[in-house]
Amino acid sequence: MKSLKQKRPQPPQPAREDMIVFAVGGFKFAIAAGAVKEIRGMEDLHAFTLGGISGQIAKLKYTLERGGTTYFVVDAARHFQLPASHASRVMVLRNAPTGVLVDSTDRIMEISSLHALPRAFTHEERGWYRGLAVVNGTVVPVVNHNAFLNRAELEILRSGLERVRGVVTV
């Protein structure tokens, strides 16, 4: 009888990638630089209040109008289920109508490999992170930028705004 061959853990993916390091609630994170269109201050944010929807997506705090597009701005501290933090910057994402409130942005660094999140982690973090980077011995989680607002949440927001405004471009 053939014995089942046990799968070995995948080695880190050797791909160089620029990352923006940012901080939320005392933790450092990294996001692919290519996923970020703009980093800006807190000006021009409008409190998000859309009957019923605000309660469904509690992490959604503001909207931002840029170039005819409505961006939905998510509080990263709420997203990562951290205590309230002192947000001061917004990362506006590319290819998605999403902004992310963070405490600060730090620097751009190049990572040479991305470690898979160990399988012992089984909860929401599996969606939050693409993997882990090790920078000078420090582990920095690399966020999955598509998870700040997923497709279903964006669809709820899109249809909610359409109801309120008629047609909206997102």
Add this chain to the structure above:
Amino acid sequence: MIAEGDKSYVLFPLGGKRFALPAETVTELARPDSVQTFPHRTPLLTGVLVRRGRIVPVCDVAQVLVGPAAPPRKFYLIANCNLESRQELTAVPVTGECELASGALVPRTGQEPPYIRGLLMMGDEIVEIVALEKLIAVEEPV
């Protein structure tokens, strides 16, 4: 001398009790190192260690096995754990030095929690053999 049917186990202390892991799964006993943390929601994981370029999750099993009163952990027992048919290293904080022992596994009586694989009789002492992959999956520390 190891009798026929006996297997080797690493006995590790958690406070006043000892538990066992099959010796073939244990890769090293490490000195305290800096555990690095990041936000997550998996209950027993306290963070990760970087060991020889690999990222090893730290699973504080004492919360389940002996409760919150366990004394400070002094070492990390690093063991292979079979998760979703993959072998992954996991670090288990322990409260003192470990011992290699051999004995025959006494099957579960059915009274033990599912993360106890069996028992080892070490003289007067009954040592529970831990199924690490089941222990990691425990949702609520007792």
